Amino acid sequence: xxxxxxxxxxxxxxSIATVSRVLGHKQGTYSAKAEAKVLQAARELGYRKNxxxxxxxxxxxxxxxxxxxxxxxxxxxxxxxxxxxxAGQLGQQVIILYAGNREAPLQHQAINTALQRxxxxxxxxxxxxxxxxxxxxxxxxxxxxxxxxxxxxxNIKSVSSxxxxxxxxxxxxxxxxxHTRIGLAGIDDYHTGRQRxxxxxxxxxxxxxxxxxxxxxxxxxxxxxxxxxxxxxxxLGVTAxxxxxxxxxxxxLTAAQGQHLTLPQDLSIVSIDGTIICDITTPALTSxxxxxxxxxxxxxxxxxxxxxxxxxxxxxxxRASVAELxxxxxx
Amino acid sequence: xxxxxxxxxxxxxxSIATVSRVLGHKQGTYSAKAEAKVLQAARELGYRKNxxxxxxxxxxxxxxxxxxxxxxxxxxxxxxxxxxxxAGQLGQQVIILYAGNREAPLQHQAINTALQRxxxxxxxxxxxxxxxxxxxxxxxxxxxxxxxxxxxxxNIKSVSSxxxxxxxxxxxxxxxxxHTRIGLAGIDDYHTGRQRxxxxxxxxxxxxxxxxxxxxxxxxxxxxxxxxxxxxxxxLGVTAxxxxxxxxxxxxLTAAQGQHLTLPQDLSIVSIDGTIICDITTPALTSxxxxxxxxxxxxxxxxxxxxxxxxxxxxxxxRASVAELxxxxxx
DNA sequence: TGTTTTATCGTAAACGTTTACAGTTGCGTA
DNA sequence: TACGCAACTGTAAACGTTTACGATAAAACA
Numbered sequence: 055x056x057x058x059x060x061x062x063x064x065x066x067x068x069s070i071a072t073v074s075r076v077l078g079h080k081q082g083t084y085s086a087k088a089e090a091k092v093l094q095a096a097r098e099l100g101y102r103k104n105x106x107x108x109x110x111x112x113x114x115x116x117x118x119x120x121x122x123x124x125x126x127x128x129x130x131x132x133x134x135x136x137x138x139x140x141a142g143q144l145g146q147q148v149i150i151l152y153a154g155n156r157e158a159p160l161q162h163q164a165i166n167t168a169l170q171r172x173x174x175x176x177x178x179x180x181x182x183x184x185x186x187x188x189x190x191x192x193x194x195x196x197x198x199x200x201x202x203x204x205x206x207x208x209n210i211k212s213v214s215s216x217x218x219x220x221x222x223x224x225x226x227x228x229x230x231x232x233h234t235r236i237g238l239a240g241i242d243d244y245h246t247g248r249q250r251x252x253x254x255x256x257x258x259x260x261x262x263x264x265x266x267x268x269x270x271x272x273x274x275x276x277x278x279x280x281x282x283x284x285x286x287x288x289x290l291g292v293t294a295x296x297x298x299x300x301x302x303x304x305x306x307l308t309a310a311q312g313q314h315l316t317l318p319q320d321l322s323i324v325s326i327d328g329t330i331i332c333d334i335t336t337p338a339l340t341s342x343x344x345x346x347x348x349x350x351x352x353x354x355x356x357x358x359x360x361x362x363x364x365x366x367x368x369x370x371x372x373r374a375s376v377a378e379l380x381x382x383x384x385x
Numbered sequence: 386x387x388x389x390x391x392x393x394x395x396x397x398x399x400s401i402a403t404v405s406r407v408l409g410h411k412q413g414t415y416s417a418k419a420e421a422k423v424l425q426a427a428r429e430l431g432y433r434k435n436x437x438x439x440x441x442x443x444x445x446x447x448x449x450x451x452x453x454x455x456x457x458x459x460x461x462x463x464x465x466x467x468x469x470x471x472a473g474q475l476g477q478q479v480i481i482l483y484a485g486n487r488e489a490p491l492q493h494q495a496i497n498t499a500l501q502r503x504x505x506x507x508x509x510x511x512x513x514x515x516x517x518x519x520x521x522x523x524x525x526x527x528x529x530x531x532x533x534x535x536x537x538x539x540n541i542k543s544v545s546s547x548x549x550x551x552x553x554x555x556x557x558x559x560x561x562x563x564h565t566r567i568g569l570a571g572i573d574d575y576h577t578g579r580q581r582x583x584x585x586x587x588x589x590x591x592x593x594x595x596x597x598x599x600x601x602x603x604x605x606x607x608x609x610x611x612x613x614x615x616x617x618x619x620x621l622g623v624t625a626x627x628x629x630x631x632x633x634x635x636x637x638l639t640a641a642q643g644q645h646l647t648l649p650q651d652l653s654i655v656s657i658d659g660t661i662i663c664d665i666t667t668p669a670l671t672s673x674x675x676x677x678x679x680x681x682x683x684x685x686x687x688x689x690x691x692x693x694x695x696x697x698x699x700x701x702x703x704r705a706s707v708a709e710l711x712x713x714x715x716x
Numbered sequence: 717t718g719t720t721t722t723a724t725c726g727t728a729a730a731c732g733t734t735t736a737c738a739g740t741t742g743c744g745t746a
Numbered sequence: 747t748a749c750g751c752a753a754c755t756g757t758a759a760a761c762g763t764t765t766a767c768g769a770t771a772a773a774a775c776a
Contacts, residue, residue: 056526058732069756074734085754100524105501106446107732109437111761124462131455138483147498150481152469167478170436193431195387277661304665311667330608334635336642336667389762400726405764416724438762442731 057099065099066091077103109172118146118354119168121161122179123153125275128301129329129346133179133202136350144358146174158184169194175357177201182244201353202346205245213353215344216365217246221253223370224296224324224342229261232379233294233322236263239283240273240302247272247298250326254296266290273302280305284313287321293379294322300331303339307375318377328371337374344368388430396430397422408434440503449477449685450499452492453510454484456606459632460660460677464510464533467681475689477505489515500525506688508532513575532684533677536576544684546675547696548577552584554701555627555655555673560592563710564625564653567594570614571604571633578603578629581657585627597621604633611636615644618652624710625653631662634670638706649708659702669704676700 059077063070068088075083076092095101109115118141122130134150141148151167154160165187168176176191176198183191183200188210191198200212221238228236238254241247251270258265268290273279280302287295297303303325310321317323317337325332328343348366355362390404397404399419406414407423426432440446449472453461465481472479482498485491496518499507507522507529514522514531519541522529531543552569559567569585572578582601589596599621604610611633618626628634634656641652648654648668656663659674679697686693 060732070733071735071757072755074732075755078734080735083754088754102497102501102525104441104503104732105498106437106440106503107761108734109761110435110441110732110763111734113761115437124466128459134483135455135485138485148483150483152465152479152481154466154469166433167436170433172435172437194433277664301661308665308667308669330632331665333608334639334662334666336639338639391762401763402727402765403725405762406725409764411765414724419724435762438731439764440731441733441762442764444731 056104057101058104059101061099062092062095062101065095068092113172115172115174116146117171117173118148118175118177118357119171119173120148120150120177120179121153121164121168121181122150123157123161123181124155125180128331129202129327129344130179132329132346133350133353136347137177137201137354138350139347140351140354144354144360146354146358149173153181156182158186162186162190165190169196172196175199175354177353177357178203179353197357197359199353199357202344202349203246204249211356211364213349213356213362213364213366214246215349215368217249218253218256220326220342220344220368221250221296222257223253223368224326225254225257226260227340227370228294228296228322228324228376229257229263231294231322231376234261234263235266235269235290235292235294237269237271237283237287237290237292237295238298239271239287239295239306240275240279240298241270242274242298243272250298273298275299275302277301277305280307281309284309288313292321294324294376297323297325297339300325300327300329300339300341303341303375304331304335307335307339318375322376322379324376328369332371332373335375339375340373341371342368343371387435388432389435390432392430393423393426393432396426399423444503446503446505447477448502448504449479449506449508449688450495450502450504451479451481451508451510452484452495452499452512453481454488454492454512455486456511459662460533460658460675461510463660463677464681464684467678468508468532468685469681470678471682471685475685475691477685477689480504484512487513489517492518493521496521500527503527506530506685508684508688509534510684513573528688528690530684530688533675533680534577535580542687542695544680544687544693544695544697545577546680546699548580549584549587551657551673551675551699552581552627553588554584554699555657556585556588557591558671558701559625559627559653559655559707560588560594562625562653562707565592565594566597566600566621566623566625568600568602568614568618568621568623568626569629570602570618570626570637571606571610571629572601573605573629574603581629604629606630606633608632608636611638612640615640619644623652625655625707628654628656628670631656631658631660631670631672634672634706635662635666638666638670649706653707653710655707659700663702663704666706668706670706671704672702674700674702 059073062073076089151164153164179201204212204214271283325339325341328341332339352362393404394401407420482495484495510532535545602614656670656672659672663670683693
């Protein structure tokens with residue numbers, strides 16, 4: 055039988071109330087002698103507090119639930135690092151609930167799990183909520199925040215990079231390097247994808263470039279999506295591509311090399327994310343780099359009612375996957 | 386105020402016991418009429434069961450805790466997929482606790498968190514336990530299992546690939562391709578590393594190859610460890626390297642390309658893991674591929690007292706990072 | 717008809733804590 | 747000496763469920 059405070063009380067001839075007080079560090083409510091006896095007994099008995107009982111009586115769990123899915127891309131550990139860091143500072147434990155591969159039932163289940171445990175907040179990392187998810191979350195009185203995803207509804211808390219700006223910057227960068235036939239590969243048709251698409255289109259429009267709709271190749275941010283995007287681009291004469299994620303960029307890159315293209319001369323790539331994947335490929339991928347740790351930290355702030363920054367700036371990291379386009383071609 | 390079964394009882398003029406029975410699907414203990422009334426009332430009130438209270442009275446949480454750390458390598462999602470799959474079949478929820486970057490205090494904290502919640506089992510993914518961790522786990526009566534890590538102590542449950550065999554196979558493969566000066570890069574000095582080292586050494590010995598101790602370059606399975614290993618190998622005349630992880634292989638590869646070496650002609654690499662990283666690099670990495678999903682599944686079996694396989698076979702996946710060594714050199 | 721069985725339900729205790737409130741000391745002060 | 751007060755401790759209720767046990771009424775049986 056696991057020891058309880060009752061056992062400690064019996065052993066020390068104190069009441070469970072006193073035991074509870076010293077174990078709860080309610081300073082000033084117990085004597086040094088009581089403290090010593092209780093601590094000693096607790097050690098001897100191998101006592102461990104039953105968090106479940108505490109949560110029941112306090113009607114509150116100092117726990118942040120993080121819901122993630124198996125993103126085909128791989129930035130989540132950085133976000134979680136940031137979340138863990140900030141949560142620790144605010145005295146919150148973090149539990150991660152895994153929602154599978156964007157599978158609706160698993161997402162509901164994860165949200166329900168969190169809700170049934172009186173968590174103090176829910177962080178949804180790169181989760182596209184469906185209608186049920188939204189109802190579930192809004193019906194509960196638990197604060198929640200979307201992380202690395204920005205819903206259109208401004209009443210719903212979120213922390214992410216500015217997707218519009220991010221795509222805009224990357225596209226401008228390619229234009230500045232002489233490219234005019236610029237693809238956008240791997241985006242989905244949800245919030246993040248639409249926002250990036252808009253940024254991309256805005257940059258092209260700003261430079262009077264008439265975009266061919268076929269330059270946009272949808273996908274799910276995965277390696278496979280990148281691979282699939284290559285062949286359309288070859289027939290379209292696209293010289294540079296903005297990849298929706300590092301994984302998409304990697305897929306494009308290996309597909310291109312499979313076709314014996316030389317990078318970046320035959321195809322320039324800018325990828326979005328800037329994870330370690332960018333260093334691994336040959337050539338290394340120039341990227342718009344997101345500050346995932348900071349996104350995680352601010353997500354915690356947001357959900358815990360602290361002052362928080364909701365749009366996290368990105369930086370353009372030059373590596374080796376973009377070539378200056380020979381201007382002769384375009385004349 | 387969140388509604389409780391008491392509210393449902395009041396609304397339906399039934400006792401809380403009956404409400405609890407229908408909500409708990411204790412078939413045969415309640416009438417169809419009672420069921421209808423309770424379900425209706427629950428829906429109207431937006432009732433959600435308080436898992437914390439249930440766990441307290443049942444003294445048991447149908448929850449599996451998975452403790453992971455920020456591995457520099459990236460196989461964990463596959464393991465978690467496998468865990469989640471099997472746990473779902475056994476009616477267990479899964480919560481993931483994050484133990485940071487092999488930081489001892491965070492590991493203890495994660496274990497304590499799990500223990501304080503009466504979880505039905507603990508799965509430690511790629512965690513090297515220190516003495517405190519082991520005491521903590523063994524003092525509790527909660528079943529636990531190390532996953533993707535095989536302690537020497539056979540009394541402690543674990544599920545993993547056979548590290549000795551894995552390194553042996555890979556080394557033999559390189560020998561069969563004519564290599565005799567073979568490095569081993571990125572392994573740590575704990576269980577996994579030692580087991581792989583032994584397999585590597587056994588294969589060399591089996592072919593009467595006198596190994597130079599400097600062929601073994603320690604590390605922590607990271608990209609950086611791979612990069613750091615290159616320069617020693619160049620001066621040693623090593624022609625092939627067994628990398629301790631895909632990330633190590635990637636580091637080795639980009640470092641080699643940074644030195645203008647041509648792969649695989651100038652350096653052959655076999656990596657361990659076989660994640661998607663192997664496809665991303667140029668050339669693609671030949672690997673000893675672990676079945677991480679299966680490792681996850683069997684880990685659940687093990688900890689839930691089901692029949693389980695504890696050693697999961699590996700397969701050698703040929704890609705493009707190993708060259709047949711010109712036999713003239715060795716004559 | 718009376719008796720037994722069955723189906724259904726309610727009462728109340730229990731799970732391991734926290735905490736409001738009410739004691740009980742012992743000390744300082746008048 | 748008596749009083750007030752501070753410091754400490756104990757009693758008991760509460761958190762939201764589950765479940766053993768007993769109660770009730772209807773159905774089945776003789």
